[in-house]
Amino acid sequence: MKPALYIHIPFCAQKCAYCDFASWAGREPVWEAYFHALKEEMRPWMEISGGKFYSVFVGGGTPSLVPAERIAEILRGVSAGEVTLEANPGTLTPEKLEIYRQAGVNRLSMGVQSFDDGLLKTLGRIHTARQAEEAFFMAREAGFDNLNLDLMYALPGQTQEAWEGTLEQAAALGPEHISAYSLILEEGTPMAAWATPQPDEDVNRMQRTATAFLKEKGYARYEISNYARPGRECRHNLVYWRRGDYIGVGCAAHSLYQGRRFANPDSLGAYLAGARRTEDAILTEEDVLEERLMLGLRTAEGVPRGWIRENAQTRRMVREGLAVFEKDRFFLTEKGMEVQDAVVLALLQ
Amino acid sequence: MAYDQSRIRNFCIIAHIDHGKSTLADRLLEKTGVLQQREMTEQVLDSMELERERGITIKSKAVRMPYRARDGVDYELNLIDTPGHVDFAYEVSRALAACEGAVLVVDASQGIEAQTLANVYMALDHDLEILPVVNKIDLPSARPEVVKQEIEDEIGLDTENCPLVSAKQGIGIEDVLEDIVQKVPAPKGDTQSPLRALIFDSLYDNYRGAISYVRVKEGVLRVGDRIRMMASGREFDVTEVGTLLPGRYNATGELRAGEVGYVAASIKDIADIRVGDTITHVERPAQEPLPGYKPVLPMVFCGIYPADGADYDSLREALEKLRLNDASLSFEPETSQALGYGFRCGFLGLLHMEIIQERLEREFDLDLVTTAPSVVYRVIKTDGEILEIDNPTNLPPTNDIEYMEEPFVDAQVITPQEYVGAIMELCQNKRGTFRDMKYIEGGRVLLNYDMPLNEVIFDFFDNLKSRTRGYASFDYSLKGYVRSELVKMDMLLNGEICDALSIIVHKDRAYARGRSIAEKLKDVIPRQLFEIPIQAAIGGKIIARETVKALRKDVLAKCYGGDISRKKKLLEKQKEGKKRMRSVGSVSLPSEAFMAVLKMDD
Numbered sequence: 001m002k003p004a005l006y007i008h009i010p011f012c013a014q015k016c017a018y019c020d021f022a023s024w025a026g027r028e029p030v031w032e033a034y035f036h037a038l039k040e041e042m043r044p045w046m047e048i049s050g051g052k053f054y055s056v057f058v059g060g061g062t063p064s065l066v067p068a069e070r071i072a073e074i075l076r077g078v079s080a081g082e083v084t085l086e087a088n089p090g091t092l093t094p095e096k097l098e099i100y101r102q103a104g105v106n107r108l109s110m111g112v113q114s115f116d117d118g119l120l121k122t123l124g125r126i127h128t129a130r131q132a133e134e135a136f137f138m139a140r141e142a143g144f145d146n147l148n149l150d151l152m153y154a155l156p157g158q159t160q161e162a163w164e165g166t167l168e169q170a171a172a173l174g175p176e177h178i179s180a181y182s183l184i185l186e187e188g189t190p191m192a193a194w195a196t197p198q199p200d201e202d203v204n205r206m207q208r209t210a211t212a213f214l215k216e217k218g219y220a221r222y223e224i225s226n227y228a229r230p231g232r233e234c235r236h237n238l239v240y241w242r243r244g245d246y247i248g249v250g251c252a253a254h255s256l257y258q259g260r261r262f263a264n265p266d267s268l269g270a271y272l273a274g275a276r277r278t279e280d281a282i283l284t285e286e287d288v289l290e291e292r293l294m295l296g297l298r299t300a301e302g303v304p305r306g307w308i309r310e311n312a313q314t315r316r317m318v319r320e321g322l323a324v325f326e327k328d329r330f331f332l333t334e335k336g337m338e339v340q341d342a343v344v345l346a347l348l349q
Numbered sequence: 350m351a352y353d354q355s356r357i358r359n360f361c362i363i364a365h366i367d368h369g370k371s372t373l374a375d376r377l378l379e380k381t382g383v384l385q386q387r388e389m390t391e392q393v394l395d396s397m398e399l400e401r402e403r404g405i406t407i408k409s410k411a412v413r414m415p416y417r418a419r420d421g422v423d424y425e426l427n428l429i430d431t432p433g434h435v436d437f438a439y440e441v442s443r444a445l446a447a448c449e450g451a452v453l454v455v456d457a458s459q460g461i462e463a464q465t466l467a468n469v470y471m472a473l474d475h476d477l478e479i480l481p482v483v484n485k486i487d488l489p490s491a492r493p494e495v496v497k498q499e500i501e502d503e504i505g506l507d508t509e510n511c512p513l514v515s516a517k518q519g520i521g522i523e524d525v526l527e528d529i530v531q532k533v534p535a536p537k538g539d540t541q542s543p544l545r546a547l548i549f550d551s552l553y554d555n556y557r558g559a560i561s562y563v564r565v566k567e568g569v570l571r572v573g574d575r576i577r578m579m580a581s582g583r584e585f586d587v588t589e590v591g592t593l594l595p596g597r598y599n600a601t602g603e604l605r606a607g608e609v610g611y612v613a614a615s616i617k618d619i620a621d622i623r624v625g626d627t628i629t630h631v632e633r634p635a636q637e638p639l640p641g642y643k644p645v646l647p648m649v650f651c652g653i654y655p656a657d658g659a660d661y662d663s664l665r666e667a668l669e670k671l672r673l674n675d676a677s678l679s680f681e682p683e684t685s686q687a688l689g690y691g692f693r694c695g696f697l698g699l700l701h702m703e704i705i706q707e708r709l710e711r712e713f714d715l716d717l718v719t720t721a722p723s724v725v726y727r728v729i730k731t732d733g734e735i736l737e738i739d740n741p742t743n744l745p746p747t748n749d750i751e752y753m754e755e756p757f758v759d760a761q762v763i764t765p766q767e768y769v770g771a772i773m774e775l776c777q778n779k780r781g782t783f784r785d786m787k788y789i790e791g792g793r794v795l796l797n798y799d800m801p802l803n804e805v806i807f808d809f810f811d812n813l814k815s816r817t818r819g820y821a822s823f824d825y826s827l828k829g830y831v832r833s834e835l836v837k838m839d840m841l842l843n844g845e846i847c848d849a850l851s852i853i854v855h856k857d858r859a860y861a862r863g864r865s866i867a868e869k870l871k872d873v874i875p876r877q878l879f880e881i882p883i884q885a886a887i888g889g890k891i892i893a894r895e896t897v898k899a900l901r902k903d904v905l906a907k908c909y910g911g912d913i914s915r916k917k918k919l920l921e922k923q924k925e926g927k928k929r930m931r932s933v934g935s936v937s938l939p940s941e942a943f944m945a946v947l948k949m950d951d
Contacts, residue, residue: 006910021909059910200902240911254912263912279914294920295913313935320879320899341903342878345923 003257004239005045005053007038007074008250009063010268013091017124020186022252022266023061033272034251035070041249041276046077053080054244055236058105064091068099075103082235084109084148089135090127097142107146107234108139109179115169116162119155124190129169136173146232148177153206155183156195163206164213171217176232180210181225204338211334224298224337241295243288259283293344302331313346354540354607356422358533359564360480361429361444363472364454365462365822369484373454373516373525374430380522381414381426384595410550411562411609413592413599418530426529427609429549429564436698438826439645440677442471443549443625446641447564447609450478450533452525453506457483457491457513460499460790463763463822469504480528481506487515499790536566536607543635544568544576544628546604546612551622553673557589557598557613561622564609566639568630571603575631576614579638583621584631585614619676645677647695648756648827649702649722649806650739652683652849653709654691656716656929656940661690667713668692671705678705683740687849687933688718688943693740696722699806718931720849721946724802727754727830741851744837747888754830755855756802762813764821766792771816779804780855799828801855838863838892840870840946841884845934849943856887862946863893869945871895874938881936 011031012023027034056078063071064087071085084107085100100108114120115129127135132149139147149170153163170178182203185192197203211221219227223241226234239246248255251271254263262280265271270278283291296303308314308330317323322336322343336343364370378384414426431437431444445451451472455465472479481500483493497508512528514521546563553559563570570576574587591600592610604610616622624645627638655664665682672678679695696702702722709715728736728744729751738744760781764772766788773783773796781798789795800809805825813821838859840850850870854862863885870883874897885893930937 008910057910204902240913246911248911252910252912254910254914256911261913263914290920291913291917294916316879316935322878338902339878339900341919341923342900344920345927346878348924349927 001244002049002052002054002080003045003245003247004055004057004236005042005078005080006236006246006248006250006253006255007042007056007058007063008248008253009058009060009066009071010034010251011060011065012062013065013088013126014124017122017191018183018185018189019124020189021061022268024268027268030268030272031066031070034268035066035074037272037274038074038250042074045247045249051077051079053078053247055082055239056080056084057236058083058085059109060086062086062088062091062111064088064096068096068103071105072099072103075105079104082107082146084234084236086111087135087139088125088127089132090125092135092138094138094142097139097144101143106144107148108144109148109150109177110135110139112136112149112170113152114155114158114162115166116158119158119162122156123152133169133173136175146177147175148179148234149173149175151178151180151210152183153180153210154198154203156191156198158198158206160202160205160209164209167210167213171214171219177226177228177234178214178219179226180207180214182207207338208334220300221334222300224340238299241299243291243295259288290344290348293347297332297340297344298337300331302329304328305330308347317343317346352605352608354538354605355535356424357427357536357607358424358450358529359427359429359448359536359607359609360450360452360529360533361431361448362452362454363431363441363445363465363468364484365456365459365464365468368454368456368459368462368465369516370454371430373452373482373484373514373522374428376516376519376522377426377428377526378412378414378595379519380526381416383412383414411593412595413609416526416530419527420530424530425608426526429609436696436701438467438471439643439697440550440624441468442475442641443547445472445475445477446639447547447549448475448477449536450480450529452529453479453481453500453504454484455481455496455500457485457493457496458488460496460793461503461763463761463795463824466503466761466763466795467824467826478533479504479506480525480532481508481511482514482521482525482528483508483511484514484516486513487518487520495790503789538565538567538606540567540569540606542567542606543633544570544574544630545635545639546570546628547639548578548622548624548626548628550624551619551674551676553619554613557615559616559619559622559673561612561614561616561628562593562609563604563612563628565604565606567606567635569603569605570612570628576612576628577631577634578621578623579627579629579635580623580642580644581621581626585616585621587612587614589613619673623676645697647677647679647697647725648802649696649698649724650693651696651702651722652685652688652691652720652740653680653694653706654685654688654718654720656718658689660715663713664692664709664715664717667709667715668694670713671708675705677701685720685742685849687847687931687938688720689931691718695739699810718940718943720943721852722806723853724756724806726756726835726853729753738853741837741853742848744853747837752832753835755833755835757799757828757831758802758805758825759828760798760800760805760823760825762796762798762821762823763789764794764796764817766794768817768821769794769796772796772813772821775809775812775816776800779807779809780858800825801831801833802827803853803855836887839886840866841882841886841891842870842874842933842936842938843879843881844884845936846886847933847938849931850946852946859885859887860892863887866946867893867895870942871897873941873945874936876900877937879935 010023014025083105085105086109112132214227222233245257252266262277265275265278362370410430416424429444431441512521512524545567546565548561550562577584625642629635680692683693726738731751776798781800784797787795834856836856839846867883880899881897883895884891
């Protein structure tokens with residue numbers, strides 16, 4: 001199977017209050033150099049794969065911030081069954097969308113996060129709920145029939161009702177895919193300095209609400225944070241959980257390829273200076289066993305039954321409704337997914 | 350200075366904790382020129398960091414001071430510093446037996462305390478000349494006249510000319526020295542008699558091996574002598590003999606009747622030197638050893654385990670090193686289902702136990718898990734066999750037990766009157782039996798109780814302090830064994846007994862203890878994948894029950910752009926955390942869980 005390709009675009013109009021990923025605002029002067037470096041980094045992979053990948057994901061940062069021509073340029077010669085571009089609703093125009101389509105992008109992932117303007121402001125987003133809707137329709141207009149909306153819950157001050165409202169508006173737009181992430185207050189972010197995490201009980205409730213509501217609207221939870229209409233699961237996303245090979249290019253991009261995990265530096269300066277693969281590890285057998293469970297049990301399909309020992313502990317997991325043994329699979333239930341870390345830890349003992 | 354028995358004075362200083370014993374000792378050293386002031390760190394004799402910090406003396410020490418008295422004559426004063434805690438009562442008694450006099454230090458504002466009395470009684474037992482000294486007269490709260498009266502009334506000592514001292518300010522120090530010269534009798538003892546030297550302490554020196562601190566009662570001890578320890582029967586050749594100066598040995602080649610000093614004889618194991626034993630010559634031995642020798646018996650036991658099983662060998666080495674200087678510490682390997690490989694350690698008392706634990710952690714940088722302390726119970730089996738049990742796990746099945754006995758102590762509490770009610774209630778709760786009560790100076794009361802030792806070591810002292818806002822003082826001595834209704838209480842986690850949490854408890858106290866431990870465990874055991882029932886049980890009967898609810902949510906870190914490193918790190922962290930926990934069946938227990946049995950709020 002061909003590897004998947006991830007292309008990281010670390011530029012944003014403004015840094016969101018919760019974000020601690022590799023992304024920067026105000027770096028326009030280095031855009032040119034960055035895209036040049038990206039192209040160079042991709043060259044050997046293009047030769048190996050002949051430009052054909054299992055899936056492509058252009059993520060960020062905000063890939064839709066930079067001129068669409070740069071995206072088209074980087075995707076020249078690249079082909080895949082699924083080519084996703086991450087877009088901030090505040091940056092899309094019909095013109096950009098047209099260029100993306102022609103460059104082979106067939107899926108857009110839109111960072112909506114919330115349909116509550118107050119919360120959007122709190123998050124430090126550059127768009128309003130209204131703009132998100134407009135961008136959505138703009139994308140449909142441009143012919144995109146595979147759209148994802150990213151949503152966030154457990155936000156500071158977010159009520160159960162506000163979250164339900166966001167879910168309803170998202171579903172009303174009828175995207176093919178919805179990602180719902182629980183906010184994690186990462187150390188060092190502006191938000192972590194003032195926000196208090198929502199109580200576990202409330203977070204669980206929001207998560208359950210999402211699952212139940214989206215199920216009713218025809219979206220199945222195929223991974224802890226991801227919901228899709230049948231057949232619209234994100235291929236690229238599944239590569240991560242199934243431990244398929246993927247190549248990451250760009251600053252801070254991670255790869256899993258032929259039994260190695262490697263990554264480029266998190267520092268934009270270092271990347272521009274030519275540093276590549278500053279992390280590189282050959283996975284041990286133990287690593288692989290761990291990863292298989294840690295990643296595989298995030299998905300609804302779970303893992304092959306043969307990977308799991310049937311013993312007092314796993315039988316108890318089943319008895320207490322955390323997991324299911326079914327024909328040739330072992331997977332977690334909704335309840336099990338809530339404590340996935342602990343389940344994995346227990347299985348690894 | 351030439352040997353002249355009539356000019357030797359051997360004395361110790363006795364005091365309640367914090368009454369200024371060590372500071373006074375420092376001043377005496379300074380005044381006699383043994384140490385210059387600039388050389389002095391605070392409390393020279395308390396050389397262990399822990400001793401200075403806790404303000405207690407753990408090891409006995411001796412030091413020789415030359416002193417030219419006001420009469421113009423040169424004297425040799427030997428100060429023997431004694432441990433200041435009830436745990437070390439036997440060591441104190443041996444140190445007292447090496448002296449002819451005792452300086453009794455009483456705090457000018459606190460007056461007589463429980464340990465003051467205990468020390469005085471012990472000194473009287475040894476026929477010591479007791480010289481009262483009222484210390485800390487510089488404090489605004491000092492009331493030296495009242496305290497003097499108290500000493501006269503309660504102890505019956507003449508305080509008319511007793512030195513009024515501030516060891517801290519250096520006031521009255523010479524008066525103390527003069528008192529010692531004039532009132533402490535010179536030692537007696539014939540240098541021509543067969544050798545009898547009393548061992549009052551021992552310590553380990555890397556170069557000399559185990560060293561005995563001795564008081565020569567009769568005869569002369571010389572380098573090259575072949576000696577025999579009369580109680581242990583072991584024989585050695587003396588390699589070095591001399592007197593003791595602060596922090597160093599002064600080899601003199603001999604010690605004569607009446608003198609205090611040290612003996613080295615290439616002794617590898619400190620267990621061969623028993624405190625209280627008598628040294629004599631192999632040729633021309635003494636007929637009788639000196640009186641008062643008792644083998645040291647640990648009173649309190651607990652399991653000590655390395656928090657990380659890989660540190661087992663380091664723990665053993667650390668215990669061996671500590672035992673080099675502390676023959677009263679005993680340990681032997683034991684295993685626990687819950688805690689793995691560790692040691693059953695025996696101590697003289699609770700303070701001794703705490704000190705050892707603290708030294709292991711501090712000086713050897715070990716992370717420890719300790720089980721609740723236990724006393725030594727006597728089990729009389731139906732077949733007549735008598736067992737001594739210091740670990741609840743080793744208790745025979747109930748059907749094999751005819752009855753059990755537990756150690757009781759004589760407990761003395763001195764307290765301001767207003768707390769008498771609170772203390773009586775506490776002693777009653779702790780199964781104490783009231784013996785008598787006496788009013789003493791300063792509106793205070795002396796209470797005597799018979800108490801089971803297992804209640805005393807549990808949390809009696811903490812409780813006493815909190816109920817009397819720290820004003821009560823406490824002392825105890827072992828009285829004997831008493832038949833008692835004792836039961837073994839097990840703690841079950843998820844239906845399985847956790848051996849390290851079992852305790853032996855009086856049946857009337859079992860319900861309360863069981864409930865309290867279950868509650869404590871519930872607080873310290875983190876939520877896990879499944880609900881964990883916690884039960885306290887006697888035999889098959891459940892007497893208390895709590896539940897740790899199942900985990901409800903954990904952090905589901907987002908895996909962005911295929912970067913799984915955060916998730917991996919989190920998993921590693923959790924794996925580490927779990928490794929530090931002990932697993933009992935399917936339950937993970939943090940180290941604190943094993944201390945849950947220790948403390949209880951009443």
